[in-house]
Amino acid sequence: KEALQKKSPYVYLLPEGTVQGQKVPVYFYLSERLLELLEEDAIRQAANAATLPGVVKAIYVMPDVHVGYGFPVGGVMATDTKEGIISPGSIGYDINCGVRLIATSLTADKVYPVREKLMQEILRNVPAGVGSTGKLKLSKKELAEVLVKGARWAVERGFGFEEDLQHIESEGALPGADPSKVSNTAYERGSGELGTVGSGNHFVEIQVVDEIYDEEISETLGLYEGQVTIMVHSGSRGLGHQVCVDYLKVAKDSLAKYGISLPDMQLACMPFSSPEGQSYFGAMKAAANYAFANRQILGYLTADTVRRFFGLSWEDLGYRLIYDLAHNIGKVEKHRVNGKVMELVVHRKGATRAFPPFHGEVPPAYRSIGQPVLIPGDVGRYSFLLVGQERSMEMSFGSACHGAGRLMSRSKAKELVRREGLEKVLEGLVVVAKGKGTIAEEIPQAYKDVSEVVRVVHELGIAKLVARMRPLGTLKG
Ligand code: 5GP
Numbered sequence: 001k002e003a004l005q006k007k008s009p010y011v012y013l014l015p016e017g018t019v020q021g022q023k024v025p026v027y028f029y030l031s032e033r034l035l036e037l038l039e040e041d042a043i044r045q046a047a048n049a050a051t052l053p054g055v056v057k058a059i060y061v062m063p064d065v066h067v068g069y070g071f072p073v074g075g076v077m078a079t080d081t082k083e084g085i086i087s088p089g090s091i092g093y094d095i096n097c098g099v100r101l102i103a104t105s106l107t108a109d110k111v112y113p114v115r116e117k118l119m120q121e122i123l124r125n126v127p128a129g130v131g132s133t134g135k136l137k138l139s140k141k142e143l144a145e146v147l148v149k150g151a152r153w154a155v156e157r158g159f160g161f162e163e164d165l166q167h168i169e170s171e172g173a174l175p176g177a178d179p180s181k182v183s184n185t186a187y188e189r190g191s192g193e194l195g196t197v198g199s200g201n202h203f204v205e206i207q208v209v210d211e212i213y214d215e216e217i218s219e220t221l222g223l224y225e226g227q228v229t230i231m232v233h234s235g236s237r238g239l240g241h242q243v244c245v246d247y248l249k250v251a252k253d254s255l256a257k258y259g260i261s262l263p264d265m266q267l268a269c270m271p272f273s274s275p276e277g278q279s280y281f282g283a284m285k286a287a288a289n290y291a292f293a294n295r296q297i298l299g300y301l302t303a304d305t306v307r308r309f310f311g312l313s314w315e316d317l318g319y320r321l322i323y324d325l326a327h328n329i330g331k332v333e334k335h336r337v338n339g340k341v342m343e344l345v346v347h348r349k350g351a352t353r354a355f356p357p358f359h360g361e362v363p364p365a366y367r368s369i370g371q372p373v374l375i376p377g378d379v380g381r382y383s384f385l386l387v388g389q390e391r392s393m394e395m396s397f398g399s400a401c402h403g404a405g406r407l408m409s410r411s412k413a414k415e416l417v418r419r420e421g422l423e424k425v426l427e428g429l430v431v432v433a434k435g436k437g438t439i440a441e442e443i444p445q446a447y448k449d450v451s452e453v454v455r456v457v458h459e460l461g462i463a464k465l466v467a468r469m470r471p472l473g474t475l476k477g
C-alpha cells in the first residue's frame, strides 16, 4: 500500500515498474475509507496483470475491489488484439454474471403488506439453490442454439418479449459465439440449469425506488419514487464455470509454446489471435449467451409470478425491461489510446460497462442519457441505478463498479449469525431460500456500504447517480 501515490481525490496510482516486469500503471479508484479496506493481495494481483503480454495503457481497479482468482474482482484490463493475450481468470469463472432490472407500474403500498406471501410464491416458481435445475431440460442441439441466440432464444420460447432485446447489452447475444468450442462436460452441466438462479450472492429481488437523484434521467427511464422494480443477479451457472475451467487448462498447457512466463499461474492466458485464444473467446461468448438467456427466463418467470399474484394483465403490471448487463466478460472494443483508436480485448471482472451518452452501443431509447449501470448492494440496504458518463472512456475503458464488494469472509459472516442469531441479523427483512445456509453468508453486514462505492464513481464522473432501490423481499440461492 505504501507504493500507492494519491493523484487526486479518489485516484491512487501504482506506477509502472513497481513490480518486476510491470508494463503499465495501475489506477485504484477509492475513497479514503475504501482505501483502508484495500487488501495487499488485491494490489499485487492488479500489478501482476500489468506484466501480461500486450496489456495496454493501464489497469483500472474499481472501488468495490477485492481479491479474486488471479485478477481482482473490480478490475479492468485491456490487451491489444494483435499482440496481446486473453486471460480466462481475468474474466472470471462466472462468465457473464450480470444484472437485470425490470420496472413495473406497481407501487410499494400495494406490495409491502403482502411481501412475505409474494416471496413464498416466487420461491415456489423461480428455481434457486446449489445445483438446482429448472423446468427446461435441453438436448445438446437445443443448447447449442441457446449458445448462439442468447436472450432471443428465450423470447422465442415465450419467456419475454421482442422489445426486451433492445434493452440488453449487445442485444442479449454476442456475435461469434462458437458452440463447438464448448466441452461435453460443459454441455452436460448446462443442460438442466437454464432458468435457475444458482447460489451464493445470486438473487431475485423485489425492490422499491426510494430515492431519485436525477429527475430528468429518471423520467427518461420511466422511474419514480415508490415504484416497484425487479432485480435479477445471475450468470452462466455450471456451463460457464466449466468453460473457464477447461480453458485455464488449455492456457496453462500452451504457455511454453507461446513463450509466456507469469508471476502467478492463476493468470494463465494465451495470445488472443492464437487458435487457443480464439477457441476460448468463441466458447466464452457462447457461455455469455447462455447467461443472457438465463436472466431473460428468470426475469420473465419472476414478473409472471408477480403478475399472477396480483391478478394483473401484462399491460397492467407495466412490465418493462430497463436494462440487462454483464459484469464478468471479455469484449473486443475500440478505444482511444494516446490519441489513436485501437482495437482492444477489454476484460471486465466484477466491472460494469458504462458507456456515455451518444455512444453507438447505447440503446436508442437511452442514447441521450448514457448506458444504465445497475449496481446491486446487499440484501438489506439498497441498490443503485447510474448512467455511464463521458469520463469513463478515458478513465476506465468505459467501465464502472459492479456491486458493494465483500467486507467479511463467508465464515466470519456465519460466525456473526451464530453469535447473534439470523432473526436478529436480518431484522425486518424478507429473505427466502431453499436452504438457510447461504443466507448466513450473505447478510448485509458481510458487504461494504454500496453507497460509498457508487459515490466514488459518481464523483469521478465515470457514472452518474440516478436512483436508489430498497429491497422489499429477496430470493437467495
Ligand atoms: P458478484 O457479482 O461479485 O457475485 O456480486 C455482485 C454484488 O451483488 C455484490 O458485490 C453485492 O454488493 C451484491 N449483492 C449480493 N447479494 C445481494 C442481495 O441479496 N441483494 C442485493 N441487492 N445485492 C446483493
Ligand code: MN
Binding pocket: 097, 098, 233, 327
Ligand atoms: Mn455477479
Ligand code: MN
Binding pocket: 094, 097, 098, 202, 234, 235
Ligand atoms: Mn456470479
